[in-house]
Amino acid sequence: MELEGPQKSGAARAAILLLTLGGEGAAKLLKHFSPEEIRTLRQGASQQKPITAVELDAIVADFQDAFRAGPGLIGLDSELSKLLRSSLSSEELALVFDADEAMEGDAGLPVWYEMEQLGAQAITALLLKEHPQVIAYAVQRLKAEVAAQVVASFEGPLRNDVVRRMLSAKPPTEQMSRLIEHRFRESFVSGGNGAERKQRHATLAEIVNRMEKRQTDDLLNAIETSEPEEAKELRKLLFAFEDIPGLPRKSRLLLFDAIPTETVTQSLSGTDETMREAVLSALGARARRMVEAELSRNEAVAATAVQDARRSIAAAALRLSAEGRLDLTERGE
Known part of the structure; x- marks a missing residue:
């Protein structure tokens, strides 16, 4: 079907298709567009005259024809995993993949989700040890924003080689895919840097930080006896009001x-x-003068208020530690 008037640009046609979806549908798609792509859409739409019903039908029909003639879908499992990782929260992902992965005999979350929790810098350092073909395979299975940071950090020749392989290489066989993923899981997750292990530590730390100091010390001593490395990692996430004198003045x-x-x-x-x-x-x-003046009155303070104040200060210390601004393991002189 021929469109009336001059040929419309790709950006203009894309903008028209978005508008046909309505506000809610278009909003969901726009979240996946870059700012530059959205600017291109706006420019394409701003140059258009009103669209007739005949033109609209023709644009939608062209899109349907192009979709039918497309290359189809490959790697359904990995692509669906990427979509879920970009759409669901960590808690929702854990629920979904705990059940599904257990049915297939694999433990925990997908290895690509585990890798994403390491951050782009750590992923880059790990991938640089691999062959470019393996790097290309791994990058394609990371979330787009993480993959972009990783690829951008490569040196020019390697970046070009990896992107070329991503564009031209055939998908590996299912057996080869499983071997690669198993290798990554052994190297990155079982080595102790997995998101599940970190999440266990964080959950336990949140519980222990709410306990009395004496109870915390007893628990850590018990863990230290059988799992010294686990106790060491856990200590980094713990802080109580009573630990303040041990911190350096800065x-x-x-x-x-x-x-x-x-x-x-x-x-x-x-x-x-x-x-x-x-x-x-x-x-x-x-x-200091204000606090000393208040303390000199020797007024009784409710025990709950004292505990709440101390926990508030401990929480502030943990927050600063999580932001990388405060090292709770550093000891004073």
Whole structure:
């Protein structure tokens, strides 16, 4: 069917097809477009005159014809996995893949999801040890945003070689795919850097951080006896208010920089001189005078308020640690 008037550009036709989907459908697709592609769509649409019903039918028919004549689909399992990883939360993914993967005899999440949790820089360092063909296979199975960062970090010759292989190489056999994925799982996941292991540590740390200091120490000592490496990794994620005196002064200054004086005052209720000085020495002169004045009144503070204040400070320390701004394993002089 011939369109009326001058031939429309690809961007204009794409914009028209998006509009036919309605607001909700178009919004879902636009999330996968880059800013440059969206600008191109807008430019294509801005140059168009009103579209007649005949023209609209012709554009939709052309799209349907092109779709029917397309190359079809390959690698359904891996492509669906990529789609799920880009659409579902970590918790939802765990539920989906725990069940599906267990049926196939594989443990845990897909190896590509595990690799994505390492970050682009770590993935790049690991892939550089592999043959370009294996790199191309792996990159194609990562989420687009992660794959883009990885490919961009390669040196020019390797980047060109990998992209060329991605475009021209035939899909590997199912047996070869399983061998490659098994190799990655052994190298990256079983080596102790897997997302599942990190998630276990994070979950356990969140529980332990809510326990009393004495209970925490007993638990860590028990773990250390049988699993010293696990205890070492877990300690990096733990912090209690009672650990503050052990931090260097620069760390304490950073920690208390944004803590309200009321919270500091409540947290110091019933503490000894060592703890008080460790905290007060991390405050500015004005804030220290205010806290000392409040403490000198010796007013009773509810036990729940004291615990809440101390947990709030411990949570702030853990948050700074997660952001990479505070090293909780560093000890004071």
